[in-house]
Amino acid sequence: MVMFGNRGAFSGLLAYAISFMEGIQGLHAWQWIFILEGIATVAAGLVAALVLYDFPATASYLKPHERAYVVWRQKFAYSEQGEDEDFSWQYVKDAICDWQVYTHVLLYMSIIGPLYGVVFFTPSVVKSFGFDTADTQLMTIPPFVFGTIVLLFNTFYSDRTGLRSPFILFALTLNVIGYSILLSDVKWGAHYFAIYLILGGAYGAFPVLISWASNNFAGHYKRCVGMALHIGIGNFSGAMFSNVYRSKDAPRYKLGHGIAMMFTWLGIFAVITNVIAYRYINAKRAKMVAGGEGGEGLKISGEEVRRLGDKSPTFRYNL
Template sequence: MADKDSSRPSSAQTDPEKRAGSQFSDAGSSDGQVLVNPTLEKRVWRKMDYWVLPFVAMFYLLSFLDRTNLANARVAGLQHDLAMTNKQYSIALTVTYVPYIVAELPSNLLLKIIGPNLMLPAMLTMWGVITTLQGVVHNYAGLLACRFFLGLFEGGVFPGLVLYLSFFYPRHRLQTRISAFFSAASLSGAFSGLLAFGIINMHGVGNRPGWAWIFILEGLFTVVFGLISFFFLPRTPAHARFLNEEERRYVTAKLKEDGAVGGDGDDAFSWREVGAAFMLPQVWFLSVAFFFAGTTLYSLAYFAPSIVAGLGYTAARAQLMSVPPFACAFVVTTIASYVSDRYRCRGYTVIFCSILCVIGFGMFLGSTNHHVQYGSLFLSITGTYCAAPALSTWGANNATPHVRRATAIAIGFIMTNSGGILATWLLGSLSPAPRYTKATITLLVFSIGMVLFAAMNLVYLRQQNTKKALYRATHTKADEPKGLGDRSAWYEYSL
C-alpha cells in the first residue's frame, strides 16, 4: 500500500488522509504489523477520547432526549391539552419512525462522501429546530408534522455515530467508546426526568404550558450545540488538528492493521458491497436481536414515566422516580463495556444483559406489589441499555470494508427502529395501564429471543474463525482471492 501511495506524491501531499495512509510503512514493521509504541499508544487514544467522544456523546444524548421527551411532555399534560387519545399518541410516536427508518441506510452511505464533520452537525441543528417547534404547536396535526421531520433529520444519527467512531478506533477499543456515547441514552433518561421536573414549573410563562417549555428549551440548546460542533468535529483521524503528524500516521496504521479501515480502493463506494452486507449471516442473526432490543429499549424510553406514574406517584413525582433506574443503567453499561473490550466478549455481554431483562420483565409480570414492580425497572432498563452498545459494536466489528460495514450497521438500526414502531403500540393502546400485561409478556419473550439469537451468532462466528484458522495454517495470504473483506481468512471475527 505504501508503494502504491508513493507513486502518486501529488495526491498524498494534498489530502491529509492519503498522506497519513502513505506513511503506513513508517509506523509498521517489515512484515506489515504495526510496532506498538506504549507512550504513543496511550497518548493518541487519550486525545481521541478527549476531543471526539464528548461531541459524539452529546450528539446522542440530545438525539435521544429530543426524541423521547414526548414521554415527559405527556405526563406533564400534552396529551390532555391537545385532546389526544392513547391511539393518537401512539400514532404520533409511530410517525417519527417511518422517515427515521427510511433515512438510515442512505445517510450511512453518504456519511463518508459528504463528510461526517458536516453531515452530523447539520442533522443535529435541523432536528433542534424541529424540537423547538414542538413547543408552539396548538393541535394534533401540528405535532404529527413535527414528529415526521424530527424522524427524518434524526434517522442517520445513531448508525452514523457508530460508523464515525469506527473511523477512529480499532475494533477491540470500540465498545467502550460506543458505550460512552450510548450511555448518554440512559443518562438522558435520567436527565430528562430531572429537567422535566424543573421545567414544568415554568407553566404559564409566556402563556405557554409547562410541557411546551420542555420542547423549547431542550430544542434551543440542541441548535446552539449543533452550530458549535461544525467548528470542532474532525472528519477523520488524518484531518484531526489535535493530533500531530506522527500521531496521525500511527492511528492510520493501527486502523489498517486491525482491519477497521481498508486501502484506498477497498473503501470506495460499491453497490456490490451494499449487496454483500445483506448476504452476511451474522448481520441477520444480529438484526433479529436488534429488533427485539429496539422494542424493549423504546418501550422503556417512551413509557417509563407513565409506568412509574401507574404505580401511584403524582406526575411530578413520577418524573423524579424515573431517574434512578436510568442512572443505574448508565453505571452498569460503562462497567460492562469495559469488560467487553478488555476480554473481547461481545456475545456474552449481550447474553448477560438480556438475562437481566428476562428477570426484570418476569418480576413486573409476576408481582402486583408496587415496590417489586418499581425494582424490576432497575433490571429491565439496565439490561436493555447495557445490551444495545454491545450489539452495535458487535455488528460494526464483523463487517468490512467501509461500504459493507456502513450497510450492515444501517440494517441493524433499521431493525432497531422497526422495533421502536412496535413499542409505540405495545404500551400505547394495545396493552392498557397500569399492568401492561400483553406488553410485558411480549417484552419478556423478546428478551429470551435476544439470548437465543446472540448465542446462535456466537456459535456461527466461532465456527467461521475455526475454518479461517485452518485455512491460514495451510495457505499464504497470496493464495486467497482479493476483495473478500470480512470473509478473508486473515480477518478474525469478534466474539
C-alpha cells in the same frame, strides 16, 4: 449511548423543575419543556459543528504523527493486509447476502424495541404506582442513572476482554428478570426494581451489540452497507413498541411487557446462534491456515484478503 442514558436521567429532573414554570410568560409548563429542550438541542448542534471533525486526518488537535497513527490503525483494524479502498457493487451484494447481517438485525431489534418501550413508557409505569406527576418525574431518575452505570461497566469490560457476546447475554438476562417481575403480581416496589434491571439491560447491551456487528462486518464498504441494514431495519422494532403499551392495558401493561419479553428471548437466541456459527467458522479457518485442509489459506494473496473481507480464511470472527 452514555449521553442517551444521561438524557434519560436528567430529563426527569428537568421536567420536574419545569413543572414549576406553569404560567410564566403566559405559557404552560409542557410548552416550556419543548422550548428549553429545543434550545438545548439547537445549541448542542451548533457546538458540534464547530468542534467535531469529519475524519481523523483532519483533526487539528492531533499532532501529525498521531493523525498518521490513527489513520493507519483504522485501516488495519480488521486485517493485517488492510482493507480494500476501491468501491464495488459486489460489496453491497456481499452485505445483502450475508446471513450474519440478519441475525444481528434480529439481535438489534430485540434490544432497541424494548429500549424504546421502557424509555418512553417508564413515566406511565411509575405513575401507575400511585405517584403524582411531579413525584413520578423524580422517581424515573435513579433507574436511568443505574442504566448508565451498567452501560459503562459493559462497554469498559467488553473492550478490556475483547469479547462482546458474554456482555450482551448478561444485559439480556437483566431484561428477562426485569420483565418476569413486571409480569408478576407483586408489590409496586418490586415492579420499580424491575425497571432498574430493564434499563440496565437495554442500555448495557446497545453499544456492545453495535460494536459486535461492526467487528464482524469487513471490509470497509461491506461494513458500511451491513451496518446500514443492521440499524435501518432494526429500528423498525422501535415503531412497533410505540404501539404495544396501550393506555387500556394500564396499570400492568401485560401486553407490552409480554412482547418485550418475547423480543428479549429472540435476542438470546440470536446471540447463541452467532456464537455457535462463529466458533465453527473460526475453527475451520484455523485448520485451513495451518494446512489441515491443504493449506489453502497460506496461498491467498494480500489483495484477495482485502477483497474477501470477513470471508477471508485469515479473518476471525469476534465472539
